[in-house]
Amino acid sequence: MRILYVLQSFPKLSETFIMNEIVELIKLGNEITILAKEKEENIFHKKVAKYNLLNKTIYSPVYKFNKGRYKLLIFIIKLLFDFVLHPFRTALRFKLLISSQKNMWYAIDSYFSIEKVFGMKFDLIQTGFSTSHIIDNAYLLSRILNVPFVLMFRAYELYRKSDLKKLNKRINIVKHASSVVTISYYNRDYIKTKFNIRNIPVVHDSIDVNLFKPMKNKNTKRIISIGRFVDQKGFSYLVKACNILDKRDIDFELVFIGIGPNKKKCEKLVKEYKLSNVFFKDSLPSDKVKLELGKSSIFVLPCVVTKNGNRDILANVLKEAMAMEIPIITSDICGVDELVEHEISGLLVPPKDPEAIANAIEKLLKHPELRKKMGAAGHKKIIKDFNIKKEVKKLEKILQMAINSK
Numbered sequence: 001m002r003i004l005y006v007l008q009s010f011p012k013l014s015e016t017f018i019m020n021e022i023v024e025l026i027k028l029g030n031e032i033t034i035l036a037k038e039k040e041e042n043i044f045h046k047k048v049a050k051y052n053l054l055n056k057t058i059y060s061p062v063y064k065f066n067k068g069r070y071k072l073l074i075f076i077i078k079l080l081f082d083f084v085l086h087p088f089r090t091a092l093r094f095k096l097l098i099s100s101q102k103n104m105w106y107a108i109d110s111y112f113s114i115e116k117v118f119g120m121k122f123d124l125i126q127t128g129f130s131t132s133h134i135i136d137n138a139y140l141l142s143r144i145l146n147v148p149f150v151l152m153f154r155a156y157e158l159y160r161k162s163d164l165k166k167l168n169k170r171i172n173i174v175k176h177a178s179s180v181v182t183i184s185y186y187n188r189d190y191i192k193t194k195f196n197i198r199n200i201p202v203v204h205d206s207i208d209v210n211l212f213k214p215m216k217n218k219n220t221k222r223i224i225s226i227g228r229f230v231d232q233k234g235f236s237y238l239v240k241a242c243n244i245l246d247k248r249d250i251d252f253e254l255v256f257i258g259i260g261p262n263k264k265k266c267e268k269l270v271k272e273y274k275l276s277n278v279f280f281k282d283s284l285p286s287d288k289v290k291l292e293l294g295k296s297s298i299f300v301l302p303c304v305v306t307k308n309g310n311r312d313i314l315a316n317v318l319k320e321a322m323a324m325e326i327p328i329i330t331s332d333i334c335g336v337d338e339l340v341e342h343e344i345s346g347l348l349v350p351p352k353d354p355e356a357i358a359n360a361i362e363k364l365l366k367h368p369e370l371r372k373k374m375g376a377a378g379h380k381k382i383i384k385d386f387n388i389k390k391e392v393k394k395l396e397k398i399l400q401m402a403i404n405s406k
Helices: 013-027 046-050 069-085 087-100 104-117 132-145 161-168 185-195 235-247 263-273 286-294 316-323 354-366 368-385 388-404
Strands: 002-009 031-038 057-059 124-127 149-153 179-182 222-226 253-257 278-281 298-301 328-331 346-349
Touching: 002 013, 002 132, 013 031, 013 046, 013 388, 031 104, 046 286, 069 087, 069 104, 087 132, 104 132, 124 132, 124 388, 132 149, 132 161, 149 388, 179 185, 179 388, 222 286, 222 316, 235 253, 235 263, 235 354, 253 286, 263 278, 286 316, 298 316, 298 354, 316 328, 316 368, 328 354, 346 354, 346 368, 354 368
Parallel strands: 002 031, 002 124, 031 057, 124 149, 149 179, 222 253, 222 298, 253 278, 298 328, 328 346
Antiparallel strands: none
């Protein structure tokens, strides 16, 4: 299959699951072209180079102005140039563009975002996320290129209030998709109820189980937490839990790995509590994340649902830790029991509850056999239900069906 993969940005360290999905599709013999609006980072996972993904990526031009005569002039020149080369196709594209956008400036932005792939041939368009901008572009490209499109819904594009309003305005477009796919049964039930869309296949965001393997010589006192420092991760509650453990004279150390707007707030909290055993590291590529996990005995991710509705859905860092036989402590929200079984592969605690987090950590620190048992159960769960090879084969079948049903 020749697949056009539509994304906001690529590559991103925090979106390893996107890269893994694309790599597995390539391994299965599919031809992938990535259309992205921007490249946000200069640190990449090794697979980006190994599979030549940057050369498979087409970046849309980014203009520093939102409106104005200069932008309009560039658009007119580009449109006239395309019209001279391909008058009929350009006229059709322009008509579709204007009819699908709410004003001229949105139409211009869409044209700049997608025009680089107009002359290319694809069998299908697949989205990595389904934000309003990506839905618009996937639908427009589908009509221009006369190929089916498949929408993938993950997390933030479904639950943030601002995104939800935009999505509600595009439900008719969503229902034009050949398939709507999502990453969890929790999401599937939400989409069914909220938007009255049926037959939603679930393809879990999964991990490379050949990379994240159990390692020996763990530090039995070392706790680790990985993710972006944003509200839905709930990292401040973990710092507060550490303060409780410190007051109980529990011997431990905690390592945070990640970057984000709330990092300084957490660092300040650590200083206020005088926690000399809590450390911070910046974001790392997969191979280095694996090494950090390999040193650790407990993984904690105290997720919350934020005021604007943002939330994590089956975070991939949980899967990476479980694959390495590390027991999990995380919040009992958003269908997480699809991944972590309470007191089987980890401990589920109420959100925003530092005392419960502290109690769970203390329990695992004091019971090494329980850690070992939960770690083994988590590893089996990942091999069975969150193996990237199995899940991408499911996705490939869905994409092939979309092409065949056209």
